[in-house]
Amino acid sequence: MAKNFSSREENYSQWYNDLVIKADLAENSAVRGCMVIKPYGYAIWEKMQQALDTMFKDTGHVNAYFPLFIPKSFFSKEASHVEGFAKECAVVTHYRLKNDPNGKGIIVDPDAKLEEELIVRPTSETIIWDTYRNWIQSYRDLPILVNQWANVVRWEMRTRLFLRTAEFLWQEGHTAHATSEEALAEARQMLDVYTNFAENWMAVPVLKGVKSPNERFAGAIETFCIEAMMQDGKALQAGTSHFLGQNFAKAFDVKFLSKENQLDYVWATSWGVSTRLMGALVMSHSDDNGLVLPPKLAPIQVVIIPIYRKAEQLGPISEKVDVLTKALKAKGISVKYDSRDSYTPGWKFNEYEFKGVPVRVAIGPRDIENGTAEVARRDNLTKEIVPIDSLADYIANLLDEIQVNLFERARSMRNSFTKKADTWEEFVAKLDEGGFIQAHWDGTSETEQKIKDMTKATIRLIPLEPEPEEGRCILTGNPSPHRVLFARAY
Amino acid sequence: MAKNFSSREENYSQWYNDLVIKADLAENSAVRGCMVIKPYGYAIWEKMQQALDTMFKDTGHVNAYFPLFIPKSFFSKEASHVEGFAKECAVVTHYRLKNDPNGKGIIVDPDAKLEEELIVRPTSETIIWDTYRNWIQSYRDLPILVNQWANVVRWEMRTRLFLRTAEFLWQEGHTAHATSEEALAEARQMLDVYTNFAENWMAVPVLKGVKSPNERFAGAIETFCIEAMMQDGKALQAGTSHFLGQNFAKAFDVKFLSKENQLDYVWATSWGVSTRLMGALVMSHSDDNGLVLPPKLAPIQVVIIPIYRKAEQLGPISEKVDVLTKALKAKGISVKYDSRDSYTPGWKFNEYEFKGVPVRVAIGPRDIENGTAEVARRDNLTKEIVPIDSLADYIANLLDEIQVNLFERARSMRNSFTKKADTWEEFVAKLDEGGFIQAHWDGTSETEQKIKDMTKATIRLIPLEPEPEEGRCILTGNPSPHRVLFARAY
Numbered sequence: 001m002a003k004n005f006s007s008r009e010e011n012y013s014q015w016y017n018d019l020v021i022k023a024d025l026a027e028n029s030a031v032r033g034c035m036v037i038k039p040y041g042y043a044i045w046e047k048m049q050q051a052l053d054t055m056f057k058d059t060g061h062v063n064a065y066f067p068l069f070i071p072k073s074f075f076s077k078e079a080s081h082v083e084g085f086a087k088e089c090a091v092v093t094h095y096r097l098k099n100d101p102n103g104k105g106i107i108v109d110p111d112a113k114l115e116e117e118l119i120v121r122p123t124s125e126t127i128i129w130d131t132y133r134n135w136i137q138s139y140r141d142l143p144i145l146v147n148q149w150a151n152v153v154r155w156e157m158r159t160r161l162f163l164r165t166a167e168f169l170w171q172e173g174h175t176a177h178a179t180s181e182e183a184l185a186e187a188r189q190m191l192d193v194y195t196n197f198a199e200n201w202m203a204v205p206v207l208k209g210v211k212s213p214n215e216r217f218a219g220a221i222e223t224f225c226i227e228a229m230m231q232d233g234k235a236l237q238a239g240t241s242h243f244l245g246q247n248f249a250k251a252f253d254v255k256f257l258s259k260e261n262q263l264d265y266v267w268a269t270s271w272g273v274s275t276r277l278m279g280a281l282v283m284s285h286s287d288d289n290g291l292v293l294p295p296k297l298a299p300i301q302v303v304i305i306p307i308y309r310k311a312e313q314l315g316p317i318s319e320k321v322d323v324l325t326k327a328l329k330a331k332g333i334s335v336k337y338d339s340r341d342s343y344t345p346g347w348k349f350n351e352y353e354f355k356g357v358p359v360r361v362a363i364g365p366r367d368i369e370n371g372t373a374e375v376a377r378r379d380n381l382t383k384e385i386v387p388i389d390s391l392a393d394y395i396a397n398l399l400d401e402i403q404v405n406l407f408e409r410a411r412s413m414r415n416s417f418t419k420k421a422d423t424w425e426e427f428v429a430k431l432d433e434g435g436f437i438q439a440h441w442d443g444t445s446e447t448e449q450k451i452k453d454m455t456k457a458t459i460r461l462i463p464l465e466p467e468p469e470e471g472r473c474i475l476t477g478n479p480s481p482h483r484v485l486f487a488r489a490y
Numbered sequence: 491m492a493k494n495f496s497s498r499e500e501n502y503s504q505w506y507n508d509l510v511i512k513a514d515l516a517e518n519s520a521v522r523g524c525m526v527i528k529p530y531g532y533a534i535w536e537k538m539q540q541a542l543d544t545m546f547k548d549t550g551h552v553n554a555y556f557p558l559f560i561p562k563s564f565f566s567k568e569a570s571h572v573e574g575f576a577k578e579c580a581v582v583t584h585y586r587l588k589n590d591p592n593g594k595g596i597i598v599d600p601d602a603k604l605e606e607e608l609i610v611r612p613t614s615e616t617i618i619w620d621t622y623r624n625w626i627q628s629y630r631d632l633p634i635l636v637n638q639w640a641n642v643v644r645w646e647m648r649t650r651l652f653l654r655t656a657e658f659l660w661q662e663g664h665t666a667h668a669t670s671e672e673a674l675a676e677a678r679q680m681l682d683v684y685t686n687f688a689e690n691w692m693a694v695p696v697l698k699g700v701k702s703p704n705e706r707f708a709g710a711i712e713t714f715c716i717e718a719m720m721q722d723g724k725a726l727q728a729g730t731s732h733f734l735g736q737n738f739a740k741a742f743d744v745k746f747l748s749k750e751n752q753l754d755y756v757w758a759t760s761w762g763v764s765t766r767l768m769g770a771l772v773m774s775h776s777d778d779n780g781l782v783l784p785p786k787l788a789p790i791q792v793v794i795i796p797i798y799r800k801a802e803q804l805g806p807i808s809e810k811v812d813v814l815t816k817a818l819k820a821k822g823i824s825v826k827y828d829s830r831d832s833y834t835p836g837w838k839f840n841e842y843e844f845k846g847v848p849v850r851v852a853i854g855p856r857d858i859e860n861g862t863a864e865v866a867r868r869d870n871l872t873k874e875i876v877p878i879d880s881l882a883d884y885i886a887n888l889l890d891e892i893q894v895n896l897f898e899r900a901r902s903m904r905n906s907f908t909k910k911a912d913t914w915e916e917f918v919a920k921l922d923e924g925g926f927i928q929a930h931w932d933g934t935s936e937t938e939q940k941i942k943d944m945t946k947a948t949i950r951l952i953p954l955e956p957e958p959e960e961g962r963c964i965l966t967g968n969p970s971p972h973r974v975l976f977a978r979a980y
Contacts, residue, residue, distance in 0.1 A: 030564075030620050031608065034557035039636060042554045064532045067524035068610075068641055068657050069580070072587065074520075076595045087587055090559070091598050092610065094581040095645040097562065105566045108581050108607055117598055118521065120558075120582065120610070130520050140832075146529060151558055151641065155585040167558050342630075 007288045012232040016283060020161045023291045023355055025278065033159040033166030037275070040355065043299035045169065045275060049149065051201050051296070052171060052273070055193050061145040061173060066127050068151075069118035074126040078251040081125065084218020088155035090120040090166075120153040125219060125244070125270055128174045129252040136176060136266055138257045143186070144176040152274075162279035163236075163490050170274035176266045178258060180245070183267035184222075187243040190271040191224040194239035202277065203294040203406035204228045204284045205414050206238055207436070207485065209461025214448050217270075221245035227460045227485070229414040230283040233434015235460045235487035238280050241271035279490070284410050285379075291356030292378055294406050295399040302328060302395055303352045304337045307345050307364030314339065316368050320388060324361070324373075327392035333399065353378060358402050359395055363388070379405050420483070427474045427486070431457050437486045440471035442478035451475055457486045497778045502722040506773060510651045513781045513845055515768065523649040523656030527765070530845065533789035535659065535765060539639065541691050541786070542661060542763070545683050551635040551663060556617050558641075559608035564616040568741040571615065574708020578645035580610040580656075610643040615709060615734070615760055618664045619742040626666060626756055628747040633676070634666040642764075652769035653726075653980050660764035666756045668748060670735070673757035674712075677733040680761040681714040684729035692767065693784040693896035694718045694774045695904050696728055697926075697975065699951025704938050707760075711735035717950045717975070719904040720773040723924015725950045725977035728770050731761035769980070774900050775869075781846025782868055784896050785889040792818060792885055793842045794827045797835050797854030804829065806858050810878060814851070814863075817882035823889065843868060848892050849885055853878070869895050910973070917964045917976070921947050927976045930961035932968035941965055947976045 005018035021027050025041030028034075037045065053063075069092060075082045096112030099105075121127065128146075135141060153167050162168075173190060177183040191208055198206045206226035216223045220242035228238045249255070249265040256266055285292040295301050304324065306317040321337050328335045336357075338348055345362065352360055360376040367373050373391055376383045379402045386394050417435030421427035430437050441447060441459065451474075452458050466482035473480050495508035511517050515531030518524075527535065543553075559582060565572045586602030589595075611617065618636075625631060643657045652658075663680060667673040681698055688696045696716035706713045710732035718728045739745070739755035746756055775782040785791050794814065796807040811827050818825045826847075828838055835852065842850055850866040857863050863881055866873045869892045876884050907925030911917035920927050931937060931949065941964075942948050956972035963970050 027621075027624075029557045030561060030617065031557045031559045034559060036557065036621050037555040039552040039554045043552065045555075046553060062529035062533065063536060064529045065527040065535075065659065067519045067521045067526065068643065069521045069524060071520060072596065072598075075587070082596060088585065089587065090582045090608070091584040091587065092580045093583045093598065096578055097565070097581065097609070098577070106562065106572060108562075108583065118580070119587070127520065131517075131526050134517075153558065169555065 008231060015288070016279075017161065019282060019286055019291060020279075025282070025291075026161045028161070031166075033156055035161050035165050035167075037169075040299065041278065044281070044293070044297055045278060047297045047299065048197075048201070048277060049171075052193075052197055053147075053149075055197060056147050056171075056173065059145075059189060059193060061147045061175075063148065064146045065148055065150070066124050066131065068121055070121050070124070070127045072117045072119055074130060075119065077126065078219045078247055081219035081247075081251075085122045085154075088157075089122050090153045090155060092118040092120065121150070122152055122154045123270075123272075124148065124150070124152075124172055125174065125248050125268075126252070129248040129254055129268070132176055132266070133252055133254045136254055136256050139178045139259050142176055142178045142256060142266065143182065145173075145186075146175065147171055147173045160279075162275055162282070165275075168275045170272050172270060172272040175269045176249075176254070177269070178256065178267070180267050183245075183269050184243050187222070187224055187241045187269040187271065190241040190269070191226065191239075194226050194241065194271070194273060197273075198226055198228065198238050198277075198280075199407060201294070201296045202281050202284070203296075203403055203410060204238065204280055205407060205411040207461060207463075209463050209485065211240075212445070212448055212459045212462060212484070214445050214452075215458060217242045219244060219247050221247070224464075225461055227436075227487075227489075228280055228284065229417050229436060229487075230280070230490065231413060232283070233417055233488075235436060235489040236276075236280050236283070237460070237489065238277060239271070239273040242269060244268035244270060285406050286356065289381070290354030292406070293356035293358060295358045295403045298356065298358050299334065300336045300352075300355075300357050301333050301399060302335045302359045302361060303348075303357045304335065304361045304363065305345055305348050305352075306337075306339050307362055307367075313365050317363050317365075320363060320368060324388070324391055328395060331392060331396050333396065359398055361391070361395075377402060379409075421474060422471070424474050428455060431455055431486070431488065435487065436460065438483040439474045439486055440469075440480035440482075441484050442473035442476050442480055447473060447475050447478075451486070455488075457488050460485045460487050460489060498721060505778070506769075507651065509772060509776060509781060510769075515772070515781075516651045518651065521656075523646055525651050525655050525657075527659075530789065531768065534771070534783070534787055535768060537787045537789065538687075538691070538767060539661075542683075542687055543637075543639075545687060546637050546661075546663065549635075549679060549683060551637045551665075553638065554636045555638060555640070556614050556621065558611055560611050560614070560617045562607045562609055564620060565609065567616065568709045568737055570737075571709035571741075575612045575644075578647075579612050580643045580645060582608040582610065611640070612642055612644045613760075613762075614638065614640070614642075614662055615664065615738050615758075616742070619738040619744055619758070622664075622666055622756070623742055623744045626744055626746050629668045629749050632666055632668045632746060632756065633672065635663075635676075636665065637661055637663045650769075652765055652772070655765075658765045660762050662760060662762040665759045666739075666744070667759070668746065668757070670757050673735075673759050674733050677712070677714055677731045677759040677761065680731040680759070681716065681729075684716050684731065684761070684763060687763075688716055688718065688728050688767075689897060691784070691786045692771050692774070693786075693893055693900060694728065694770055695897060695901040697951060697953075699953050699975065701730075702935070702938055702949045702952060702974070704935050704942075705948060707732045709734060709737050710760075711737070714954075715951055717926075717977075717979075718770055718774065719907050719926060719977075720770070720980065721903060722773070723907055723978075725926065725979040726766075726770050726773070727950070727979065728767060729761070729763040732759060734758035734760060775896050776846065779871070780844030782896070783846035783848060785848045785893045788846065788848050789824065790826045790842075790845075790847050791823050791889055792825045792849045792851060793838075793847045794825065794851045794853065795835055795838045795842075796827075796829050797852055797857075803855050807853050807855075810853060810858065814878070814881055818885060821882060821886050823886065849888055851881070851885075867892060869899070911964060912961070914964050918945060921945055921976070921978065925977065926950065928973040929964045929976055930970035930972075931974050932963035932966050932970055937963060937965050937968075941976070945978075947978050950975045950977045950979060
């Protein structure tokens, strides 16, 4: 544990990096751009996975697994997809190493060159739709509601732990439908699933919308997204769900015989969230004392620390803790009792505060006399003396309260970071203050690109049901029927 | 569903392939040697993962994630490891594609050549021990008990679904310890965990032992293994646990300060099981009617099929089924009620038999009158009429009974396939009958290699506690202190 890390105000970016590394979430590896997800970080990701996987299954999806490698030619089949994904990627060209004949270690065997290069998947639409061609003949084979948990690789030039890494972990849903309506409804449903997860598990409020054509997924007709606001005023895309139309079905010749005995191309969606959410989680709630984790995703929800000087004082404390631990576990609450004598209580307080454990309980000899315990909340750093007999119920309620409080706090932050701008000057000035800027846009890709080039801000989303409001584009002055959401983003 | 597939006697190998594909477990993909694990197959793998993951955590392990790519130079650091793994592997040499200037699609960009090639991990000892160097300073940092669920790639020339694929899914445990004894105990503990899983979840009896030097993991001091016997008399290695000594610590310079203030290299283990277990599962229990799944790993444990001619007969059946389903689910039993009218009961019977669902319940109008149901077991294909009111308890017991029966049946099969041979002629003859051959061996690698060259049989294991018995090597006649286990193997 180390407290010598930057404050948010000093250097937000450095604070984030320090926190991720020093809180044992992840670290850089010997391989450029690839991270090691450490056990504490992975435990949070596992909780995310479990919650999402349950939601996917509750909405009728099943898991499957498709190959890591994709033949190079597959990327050429969907015209816009290749532009978006085939460029920066890891290319496998050989399948064997051999001893250097000159005795200089091992070298790539030039005789083991692949006939066709393989791309390490940056996303799996192509290989999956190549597979679906054999799975789908008639409407009876539809819908296909498949999800995959996998690693993917995108050769990013500038990487940051969790937020942008060459390899990352994610889930990608790939569904096939008989009608456009059904596919659209699926894409919308998964946006709702992501929203539910972000808000009720991560305690991160999100805005729902659709992407402008410039920001759309390569190969999609429509990209739905959820956008979150970080503490530094930058937006973060927390999940996307794509309506792919018949693009991939056409590219991979996937047709079905409808109920009406018509041959038609299949309709598709894809949707995904990744370990990037770990970055959003850290940046939404954590503070200058370290991590702050929402109870629903905390690997340890409650830590109990005994306070004692003499060895014989530990026995009675541990007895009480034993009863409390059982009561908490019976409620499905994860508890750690740290009775190590190699560290002081003060060191432990700092350690678990830094690691974002939502509730800390301290029990000393005087507590044993009084039948009490000290309960400290990580979210607002307050403490309370609580009768030990009612502690299990108290903590169960407190965890719920912390979960809600974190969400409310993040929502206030987000709301205070959401502003309107009606002129270019106002737009630029407010952008520099950070946050979402609601502004009018003339609806053209050219204007969006110009605004991006001038300010680094992009359209984060067009609201799903935009409030009609006649206005003038902040850049061109051309008419606009409603506002869209701009921000600088991760 | 399709019954037109080979019988085991006709062609065991074809029977296996047909079954895996037609039962929707997996199929070959467009990428040579890489499989698609289909939802039904993946659901079984998920059950395996859950059971193993719980066992790993119960023995103190945590999960983490390390990079997919390993710098080529890492493989040269552990001398024997490079021989075993770096040869047949996927090599990433470039990180970008570009449009062909001649307009022929996309090509690898020659300007985007990596300075050092990256190997897609065939196993992760090297990258993990390179990481552990920074995690370990003193004995206080030990032990490290980490597991990883991941995909790995080994460029196999001849592949078979699940049994040998270029990419496969697995878990790999990598632990670090302060003493040799502790590391050895860990390696042995994980062998016991694998044994427990194989026998009590997969219902596959296994023999425990150590590998001969020829069959040892590249870089290990000792490789512990469990070996199973398939219905065709061939052995299958179902899991390995390696005591790595200080080999990787020395290769990656991982030292720790002991309690006694001495600087020493760290002791290591690694252990893994893979989607290969899916192959073992299929080949252990299934028959000429299709899959047979042990209840503990069956995605659907009970299927209920209504038998009716007129639509109005379905209502009363469904009512009864509703009560039954709730009672079964309350016992943690997974149930599917297939009331689709687009398929006949006969078709459904075949379908679920083929898919290996352990228990089938059929309920028709006469059953409603009599308060009964027909219960069919997949393992021995017997049927029973059971009072519907006691059905939930009956089925719960039946599932346990089937689990035990499958194990016992597999054990009888294995035992009848285990024979002694004392002469070369006897050895060769019995080998051709299939199964494990207990025979004397002179303990040399040369003899083992000769036997392999002559018969394709390898030493599957040397028993952990071999029964002392003076004998003569079946090939050389040299003295041998105990028998070892030979077999032809997958």
